[in-house]
């Protein structure tokens with residue numbers, strides 16, 4: 637019964653074709669385009685947030701409109717959420733959180749805009765393997781949060797708070813409209829970036845969809861609207877990589893978990909995710925990443941969940957890496 641209900645929830649997500657998944661020759665397009673939906677579905681009550689999402693934002697996610705002739709400063713905001721070291725395998729990793737700040741020269745008000753997980757990072761990276769539900773259960777929504785205020789100390793003390801440009805009020809208002817659309821159609825968080833190898837010519841199989849990707853999309857949108865952005869320092873971001881040979885498409889929940897013929901695959905996916913703990917603080921998340929690393933090295937296999945569908949990744953060295961690398965401003 638619970639299984640049927642879960643499938644029902646997924647059926648509500650109507651897919652909007654944005655980028656075709658296949659090229660005109662019928663070949664798979666890489667990276668696989670992140671799927672956009674026509675609206676954000678209600679969250680399943682099984683998912684429980686430890687911290688409420690966007691507590692000081694507008695309830696309906698409204699962004700205040702400013703006068704067209706206002707001048708809005710744009711800030712690059714970054715702060716470490718967490719740091720850990722695991723031998724030479726994952727190196728010394730900084731997991732950074734990114735956001736964008738705005739301040740109005742007319743009103744003096746300032747704002748923070750960020751995109752993050754509704755139910756924390758662990759739940760977006762590893763599903764819940766529940767006894768009563770056959771398919772692994774994901775609490776993996778992510779969303780944009782816009783709220784008044786910039787906490788200067790929070791961003792600048794161990795991170796970055798840097799003014800990178802100015803916008804006309806009208807450009808800010810256009811961006812506000814774009815954020816609503818982006819927020820309603822891009823609904824789930826994806827931790828992993830999957831590539832064929834660490835070299836510069838690697839094929840990217842899947843792109844992550846996380847706080848830093850949101851910041852990059854925002855910068856691209858602002859540039860498209862005519863803003864000029866520049867930074868005096870190197871603009872580096874955290875990426876969590878998997879390395880694999882060409883991925884194989886497996887199917888969605890109903891295809892895999894609803895068909896007796898695929899029972900072995902279904903059990904294999906359940907067993908794969910059973911090892912990891914989605915109930916996670918950041919410290920637990922580190923432990924789960926290390927467990928994932930060890931399992932992947934041993935089995936050379938990973939089941940990736942992307943666009944609410946499973947893919948098999950034939951993993952290869954160096955398997956997994958956390959990097960802090962430069963992505964220049966557009």
Ligand SMILES: *[C@@H]1O[C@H](CO)[C@@H](O)[C@H](O)[C@H]1NC(C)=O
Pocket residue numbers: 646647887888889890891
């Ligand atoms: C799952 O995949 C099948 C085909 O493999 C498709 O017919 C079905 O609509 C998909 N379900 C959802 C919820 O996307």
Ligand SMILES: *[C@@H]1O[C@H](CO)[C@@H](O)[C@H](O)[C@H]1NC(C)=O
Pocket residue numbers: 682683684685686755756757758759764775914915916917
């Ligand atoms: C998600 O993660 C948090 C810990 O970060 C946990 O307390 C919560 O119960 C998890 N599970 C669900 C279903 O949301």
Ligand SMILES: *[C@@H]1O[C@H](CO)[C@@H](O)[C@H](O)[C@H]1NC(C)=O
Pocket residue numbers: 676689690693694695696697698779780781782815816819820
């Ligand atoms: C984005 O969606 C979430 C979840 O529905 C909502 O809480 C938030 O206010 C929205 N943010 C914006 C900027 O629209």
Ligand SMILES: *[C@@H]1O[C@H](CO)[C@@H](O)[C@H](O)[C@H]1NC(C)=O
Pocket residue numbers: 711737739745746785786788
């Ligand atoms: C944002 O506004 C607060 C309150 O007025 C102020 O303390 C802070 O310095 C401002 N930050 C920026 C980056 O404008």
Ligand SMILES: *[C@@H]1O[C@H](CO)[C@@H](O)[C@H](O)[C@H]1NC(C)=O
Pocket residue numbers: 789790791793794
């Ligand atoms: C900055 O780092 C120090 C040392 O790790 C820590 O005690 C402090 O709370 C951090 N500041 C902020 C605003 O996170």
Ligand SMILES: *[C@@H]1O[C@H](CO)[C@@H](O)[C@H](O)[C@H]1NC(C)=O
Pocket residue numbers: 835836837
């Ligand atoms: C990457 O591709 C370029 C152009 O094809 C080539 O010149 C370069 O040698 C390649 N680099 C590596 C590391 O394979």
Ligand SMILES: *[C@@H]1O[C@H](CO)[C@@H](O)[C@H](O)[C@H]1NC(C)=O
Pocket residue numbers: 870872960961962
């Ligand atoms: C930032 O990225 C560049 C290139 O990706 C790298 O060489 C540099 O070491 C990074 N900076 C830090 C502080 O990690």
